[in-house]
Amino acid sequence: MKPIIRPATEADIQPICELVNAFADQNLMLHRTPEQVRRALGDFLVAEAEGKVIGCGYLAYLGPDLVELRSLAVHPDWHGQGVGGQLVEALVTMARARGLRQICALTLAPDFFVRQGFRVVDRWEISPKIWSECVYCPKFHACDEVAVLKDLFRK
Numbered sequence: 001m002k003p004i005i006r007p008a009t010e011a012d013i014q015p016i017c018e019l020v021n022a023f024a025d026q027n028l029m030l031h032r033t034p035e036q037v038r039r040a041l042g043d044f045l046v047a048e049a050e051g052k053v054i055g056c057g058y059l060a061y062l063g064p065d066l067v068e069l070r071s072l073a074v075h076p077d078w079h080g081q082g083v084g085g086q087l088v089e090a091l092v093t094m095a096r097a098r099g100l101r102q103i104c105a106l107t108l109a110p111d112f113f114v115r116q117g118f119r120v121v122d123r124w125e126i127s128p129k130i131w132s133e134c135v136y137c138p139k140f141h142a143c144d145e146v147a148v149l150k151d152l153f154r155k
């Protein structure tokens with residue numbers, strides 16, 4: 001059955017945490033607590049198939065014009081079937097509808113994002129992210145993540 005992409009609800013908090021934290025345990029992304037997910041619930045989308053959450057991602061506001069795509073994850077059983085691409089497309093549409101001008105991500109999978117229309121940038125191009133979070137990260141001076149950015153509107 002083809003997955004559907006929909007806004008997250010309270011019942012999705014636990015499955016989202018399980019999905020994201022399984023990848024976080026492999027150092028592929030950051031861990032999320034149920035409380036963090038609850039606070040961001042209105043900004044989360046999930047992919048659902050056969051009654052289960054099989055993918056997720058959310059938008060975190062970094063400024064009036066810039067939003068970050070975070071916690072993008074697809075269950076391994078569903079990899080390579082377009083679910084990640086569908087989630088990115090839906091989150092980009094959501095960011096555009098909310099009037100944001102740019103969407104960014106810090107990722108270990110830059111090629112995946114480039115295929116979704118993002119471009120690789122110097123991380124200082126997303127400086128609100130760097131100043132608000134990265135400077136506190138223990139890996140700040142040895143960060144292996146790549147910054148990617150997509151313009152949503154031409155000025």
Ligand SMILES: CC(C)(COP(=O)(O)OP(=O)(O)OC[C@H]1O[C@@H](n2cnc3c(N)ncnc32)[C@H](O)[C@@H]1OP(=O)(O)O)[C@@H](O)C(=O)NCCC(=O)NCCS
Pocket residue numbers: 023028029071072073074075078079080081082083084085086105106107108109110111112
């Ligand atoms: C990255 C991820 C979300 C992609 O989800 P998906 O549903 O498999 O994505 P799609 O099916 O839309 O696209 C798959 C394509 O992306 C590519 N891809 C997947 N992970 C990749 C990675 N780490 N680096 C580069 N390309 C990657 C695949 O090779 C595949 O290419 P193909 O179509 O030529 O075979 C998924 O692999 C995942 O959950 N990974 C673990 C968590 C993670 O790394 N999240 C992103 C961090 S921000």
